[in-house]
Amino acid sequence: MTEALEKAPFFLAxxxxxxxxxxxxxxxxxGSGLACCAIEMIATAAARFDIARFGMELFRASPRxxxxxxxxxxxxxxxxxxxxxxxxxxxxxxxALAMGNCAINGGPFPTYSVLQGVDKIxxxxxxxxxxxxxxxxxxxxxxxxxxKIARSHPTKEILNPDARIRR
Amino acid sequence: MPESAADxxxxxxxxxxxxxxxxxxxxxxxxxxxxxxxxxxxDALASVLAFLKDEQGFNAVDDxxxxxxxxxSGEGGKRFTVLYQLCRFPDFLRLRLAVDVCETxxxxxxxxxxxxxxxxxREAFDMFGVRFEGHPGLCRIYxxxxxxxxxxxxxxxxGGRDVASEAPRIYSRESDSLQALERQSPERGxxxxxxxxxxxxSAKGIKEIDLNMGPQHPSTHGVxxxxxxxxxxxxxRVVPVLGYxxxxxxxxxxxxxxxxxxxxxxxxxxxAALSNNLGFVLAVETLAxxxxxxxxxxxxxxxxxxxxxASHLAWLGFMANDIGAMSVLLYSFEARxxxxxxxxxxxxxxxxxxxxxxxxxxxxLDGTLVARIRTVLEGIPKHLADIRALLDENxxxxxxxxxxGLIGAGxxxxxxxxxxxxxxxxxxxxxxxxxxxxxxxxxxxxxxxGRNGDIYDRYIVRLEEIFQSIRIVRQALDGLPEGAISAKxxxxxxxxxxxxxxxxxxxxxxxxxxxKSNGTDKPERVKMKSPSFINLQSLEHMCKGNLFSDVVGIxxxxxxxxxxIDK
Numbered sequence: 192m193t194e195a196l197e198k199a200p201f202f203l204a205x206x207x208x209x210x211x212x213x214x215x216x217x218x219x220x221x222g223s224g225l226a227c228c229a230i231e232m233i234a235t236a237a238a239r240f241d242i243a244r245f246g247m248e249l250f251r252a253s254p255r256x257x258x259x260x261x262x263x264x265x266x267x268x269x270x271x272x273x274x275x276x277x278x279x280x281x282x283x284x285x286x287a288l289a290m291g292n293c294a295i296n297g298g299p300f301p302t303y304s305v306l307q308g309v310d311k312i313x314x315x316x317x318x319x320x321x322x323x324x325x326x327x328x329x330x331x332x333x334x335x336x337x338x339k340i341a342r343s344h345p346t347k348e349i350l351n352p353d354a355r356i357r358r
Numbered sequence: 359m360p361e362s363a364a365d366x367x368x369x370x371x372x373x374x375x376x377x378x379x380x381x382x383x384x385x386x387x388x389x390x391x392x393x394x395x396x397x398x399x400x401d402a403l404a405s406v407l408a409f410l411k412d413e414q415g416f417n418a419v420d421d422x423x424x425x426x427x428x429x430x431s432g433e434g435g436k437r438f439t440v441l442y443q444l445c446r447f448p449d450f451l452r453l454r455l456a457v458d459v460c461e462t463x464x465x466x467x468x469x470x471x472x473x474x475x476x477x478x479x480r481e482a483f484d485m486f487g488v489r490f491e492g493h494p495g496l497c498r499i500y501x502x503x504x505x506x507x508x509x510x511x512x513x514x515x516x517g518g519r520d521v522a523s524e525a526p527r528i529y530s531r532e533s534d535s536l537q538a539l540e541r542q543s544p545e546r547g548x549x550x551x552x553x554x555x556x557x558x559x560s561a562k563g564i565k566e567i568d569l570n571m572g573p574q575h576p577s578t579h580g581v582x583x584x585x586x587x588x589x590x591x592x593x594x595r596v597v598p599v600l601g602y603x604x605x606x607x608x609x610x611x612x613x614x615x616x617x618x619x620x621x622x623x624x625x626x627x628x629x630a631a632l633s634n635n636l637g638f639v640l641a642v643e644t645l646a647x648x649x650x651x652x653x654x655x656x657x658x659x660x661x662x663x664x665x666x667x668a669s670h671l672a673w674l675g676f677m678a679n680d681i682g683a684m685s686v687l688l689y690s691f692e693a694r695x696x697x698x699x700x701x702x703x704x705x706x707x708x709x710x711x712x713x714x715x716x717x718x719x720x721x722x723l724d725g726t727l728v729a730r731i732r733t734v735l736e737g738i739p740k741h742l743a744d745i746r747a748l749l750d751e752n753x754x755x756x757x758x759x760x761x762x763g764l765i766g767a768g769x770x771x772x773x774x775x776x777x778x779x780x781x782x783x784x785x786x787x788x789x790x791x792x793x794x795x796x797x798x799x800x801x802x803x804x805x806x807x808g809r810n811g812d813i814y815d816r817y818i819v820r821l822e823e824i825f826q827s828i829r830i831v832r833q834a835l836d837g838l839p840e841g842a843i844s845a846k847x848x849x850x851x852x853x854x855x856x857x858x859x860x861x862x863x864x865x866x867x868x869x870x871x872x873x874k875s876n877g878t879d880k881p882e883r884v885k886m887k888s889p890s891f892i893n894l895q896s897l898e899h900m901c902k903g904n905l906f907s908d909v910v911g912i913x914x915x916x917x918x919x920x921x922x923i924d925k
Contacts, residue, residue, distance in 0.1 A: 270573065304501065
């Protein structure tokens with residue numbers, strides 16, 4: 192056994208560190224373009240800001256193929272059930288990023304039709320303020336999310352499924 | 359302000375013809391700020407509308423505006439005033455019909471006369487509860503069907519009645535949460551499931567399938583939802599479902615001062631924020647009688663045309679992306695970034711710029727910025743040449759666009775289309791030429807026209823408009839007059855009582871703002887005539903008989919933005 196190991200190249204790491212390294216560098220965002228912020232999200236994905244540098248260029252149109260929900264724009268009360276259902280359709284592990292003031296707390300629209308913060312219906316990991324945030328701001332938020340993922344313990348969730356629900 | 363339209367004899371003629379024909383129906387009338395407003399009785403409305411269209415040639419209804427008179431009228435008067443903003447071209451006369459109506463009464467629908475009044479009437483019904491008899495399908499347009507109340511009535515609170523208790527109910531991680539959600543959104547996408555009665559199981563084979571598209575769909579430009587009926591691949595019906603981005607803008611504006619409203623207009627058509635600023639600001643200035651310095655007018659033209667350029671570039675990227683050419687998106691966004699950099703240098707923001715203020719502009723254009731604008735303008739044609747090399751003679755692009763989404767000139771006018779989509783059908787209507795505002799009459803530019811009215815023509819028209827915008831910006835920079843950049847506007851702007859409907863040529867089409875003032879610092883009512891909202895009405899006409907895959911292309915070619923459709 193030891194002889195075989197000495198000859199074959201191998202890599203030793205904490206399971207948590209390895210899994211989170213893989214997770215944080217290959218996030219697949221679900222481009223839920225709702226309002227103005229969506230345009231800045233597209234600009235982030237386009238040539239100049241090039242989100243591919245972070246391994247996130249695969250914007251998916253289907254929630255079932257994504258693990259990062261970027262809520263980009265105003266969530267109205269009419270749209271809220273749809274957003275909630277899209278979130279439920281995303282497979283675990285998954286993260287949510289509230290982009291822009293509307294998604295954070297309703298922003299400039301304290302009105303009858305706007306949901307005052309998307310965190311009322313889905314658990315949000317990172318909030319990026321701005322109206323809309325610049326692409327640099329969104330990228331900063333994504334890097335904070337990467338740090339957050341690096342600090343997480345996915346093995347705990349594998350061993351104890353209840354922990355996932357608490358997250 | 360161009361005073362040319364102040365008191366035109368044609369307005370008087372139209373009014374005399376109207377009073378001569380309907381001596382009892384016409385209650386009062388007058389010319390104010392270049393517009394003829396006529397108050398007619400409720401019973402005469404349908405015949406007046408038909409007369410105006412058939413015999414006086416008022417070929418388009420721009421907008422239907424409802425005013426809630428609960429504060430002004432008291433017990434005696436009627437609660438609502440419904441305004442029909444009519445327009446006649448080619449001589450560009452505007453006429454406003456006013457009809458008073460009680461809560462319990464219903465008006466005759468204008469749809470049999472003006473096809474384009476369909477959604478405007480549904481909006482009036484949704485927001486105010488005014489009913490229209492004879493409308494083909496009067497139902498709510500923005501709010502969910504189960505919503506109670508009519509939000510724009512003056513006695514409806516801004517924050518809504520039941521918002522706080524609504525949200526937590528939706529959020530639960532219980533296993534039945536999906537079913538709970540489905541109970542809350544009864545309008546679900548696909549109506550049928552394969553059962554015995556389903557046409558798939560019948561002997562005749564597939565007849566008609568209902569298909570849902572959106573509100574989460576990459577090609578619906580936001581949160582538009584389409585209900586489609588298709589026969590195999592052929593589209594039979596398209597019914598857009600709106601309101602997934604209805605933010606209650608107009609209600610919010612009534613609670614803000616005029617200066618506070620301007621930054622919120624950025625969020626309507628967020629791809630062309632400066633055009634919205636300009637439209638609203640010009641309406642307020644007309645009403646308040648503010649004379650804008652010539653230098654400020656020129657700077658506004660520079661900003662508005664750069665915005666048109668950026669908006670058309672973004673459209674080009676989205677449109678090509680919808681059809682499947684993703685590289686075009688990357689190219690056009692690269693060019694657009696250069697323009698956004700100019701905005702950032704001008705006022706610090708990229709997208710929602712708030713770059714035009716009431717009375718003028720916030721910043722001067724200094725020599726460095728002028729030089730940078732010129733450099734960027736020189737680079738744009740090269741970017742466009744790259745894109746045109748990819749698309750113009752591209753076989754796939756042409757097969758997907760030439761002859762697809764046809765709309766003839768007559769139908770385009772009938773459906774109220776405006777902007778590049780109308781000009782692609784060969785109708786030479788451009789507000790910048792015909793009712794010039796903000797010194798547009800001093801610039802030399804052409805209005806590009808299409809011939810067939812298909813997607814390819816809309817593409818060519820928009821591309822040509824980019825070159826025309828470059829031309830206008832260059833002229834404005836060359837002739838930039840010296841002087842102040844803003845008129846003296848009091849910090850708390852109180853606008854004298856009155857009403858105005860002002861239109862500009864936004865990148866998407868004719869953008870109008872109706873502003874009614876009650877003499878305070880807050881508007882009594884602001885109504886926006888959004889070009890995308892009216893343009894989208896013609897979607898079904900263009901899609902019928904085409905293949906399902908073309909719906910995406912046709913929708914893209916209309917250049918809609920949900921922010922201004924849903925308000």
